[in-house]
Amino acid sequence: MKSFELHDAGTVQEAVALLNKFGPSAKIVAGGSDLVTGVMKDWVHGKGMPIPEKLIDVTAIPEMIGITIAANGGATIGAATTLTSITESKDLDQKWAVLTQSAASVASPLIRNFGTLGGNINQRPRCWFLRGEHFDCYKKGGDFCFAVTGDNRYHAIIGGELCYIVHPSDVATSLLALNASANIAGPSGTRAVAFDSYFTGPREDVLRENVLKHDELMVNVTIPALAPNTKTAWSKLKDRQVYDFALVSVAVVVTQENGAWRDGRIVLGGVAPVPYRAKVIEQALVGKNIKDTIKAAASTLKTVARPMSLNAYKVDLAINLIERTVLNAL
Numbered sequence: 001m002k003s004f005e006l007h008d009a010g011t012v013q014e015a016v017a018l019l020n021k022f023g024p025s026a027k028i029v030a031g032g033s034d035l036v037t038g039v040m041k042d043w044v045h046g047k048g049m050p051i052p053e054k055l056i057d058v059t060a061i062p063e064m065i066g067i068t069i070a071a072n073g074g075a076t077i078g079a080a081t082t083l084t085s086i087t088e089s090k091d092l093d094q095k096w097a098v099l100t101q102s103a104a105s106v107a108s109p110l111i112r113n114f115g116t117l118g119g120n121i122n123q124r125p126r127c128w129f130l131r132g133e134h135f136d137c138y139k140k141g142g143d144f145c146f147a148v149t150g151d152n153r154y155h156a157i158i159g160g161e162l163c164y165i166v167h168p169s170d171v172a173t174s175l176l177a178l179n180a181s182a183n184i185a186g187p188s189g190t191r192a193v194a195f196d197s198y199f200t201g202p203r204e205d206v207l208r209e210n211v212l213k214h215d216e217l218m219v220n221v222t223i224p225a226l227a228p229n230t231k232t233a234w235s236k237l238k239d240r241q242v243y244d245f246a247l248v249s250v251a252v253v254v255t256q257e258n259g260a261w262r263d264g265r266i267v268l269g270g271v272a273p274v275p276y277r278a279k280v281i282e283q284a285l286v287g288k289n290i291k292d293t294i295k296a297a298a299s300t301l302k303t304v305a306r307p308m309s310l311n312a313y314k315v316d317l318a319i320n321l322i323e324r325t326v327l328n329a330l
């Protein structure tokens, strides 16, 4: 592994000042399970993806750690909070079980003990060409996508263009379903960005996956209170039953009236470069009896799916998993 400098930040302001001082050669590090033991150890780099020279550790910043339930019924979770703290929170589990279930489905207990919320949401994609040293693809600043002609069995079936990664974060999928927001700190202060607009696909900028600038960091995530009688459910399909990334995951948040879909979100992970909100299915359900309609509604995913040469099977998996997860939520 290439050597690097490690800087401990004691406050958010200190972390921002260090990012600002060092420029794009510096990166935030939390648990390091993706950045240090993945990207840097495996020398994943190219002209659009330089290996960081300075890491700024945010795991000792008090305001970035912990879970607070607000008087209005919402929650704030520090970005440096470990995934285990999230899975073990009774408050979160009682009100937002879809979040605790998605966090519990990440990796292994060991990784969840030191992997953080911010690290999970901002981790880099897992495309095997990206992670392989001999493939100088678009995402590293090269001029080709090897997934187009190569083995694309795990790649995007929706929204791929130029680059066909799938967003790897399980927790991001449930947070989008919960209509959560990220609070971001930078040199000019803080800003809140709803997860609806936090993630960026390759069409916007193939070199990045979210709106964070090089001198910004995620401080915490806020989740609004759910309307009374809202139901949620989480499902994740993977190749191996031990820890693995999602082939397809589904987060459902739904409020119903006399069995009919009133409001809600269906969000898919593992299928698109960003966590994908399946509005086409939500719209097919609005005002209709959910049990009677869900099979036909889930099938409308076919109208937006553009599978690649080896991954059409993921369309069928997604349709079936959506149906099952919506029914589980009820």
Ligand SMILES: Cc1cc2nc3c(=O)[nH]c(=O)nc-3n(C[C@H](O)[C@H](O)[C@H](O)COP(=O)(O)OP(=O)(O)OC[C@H]3O[C@@H](n4cnc5c(N)ncnc54)[C@H](O)[C@@H]3O)c2cc1C
Pocket (backbone or CB within 6 Å): 027, 028, 029, 030, 031, 032, 033, 034, 035, 036, 038, 058, 079, 080, 083, 105, 106, 107, 108, 111, 114, 115, 116, 117, 118, 119, 120, 121, 122, 123, 124, 168, 169, 170, 171, 212, 216, 217, 218, 219, 243, 244, 245, 246
């Ligand atoms: C074997 C293995 C299996 C895995 N399986 C899964 C899985 O099933 N599902 C899943 O979702 N993930 C999985 N992961 C990924 C893992 O969840 C993440 O690596 C972990 O949660 C990242 O947290 P971390 O704190 O270690 O991140 P780090 O490695 O420290 O950081 C990851 C990225 O996020 C950035 N970052 C971290 N914190 C912040 C912040 N506060 N603000 C801005 N940027 C920040 C870093 O700069 C870096 O680019 C797996 C990883 C491994 C190694």
Ligand code: SF4
Pocket (backbone or CB within 6 Å): 125, 127, 128, 129, 130, 137, 138, 139, 140, 144, 145, 146, 147, 148, 155, 162, 163, 164, 165
């Ligand atoms: S899918 Fe994206 S990350 Fe993978 S080879 Fe193509 S451009 Fe690179």
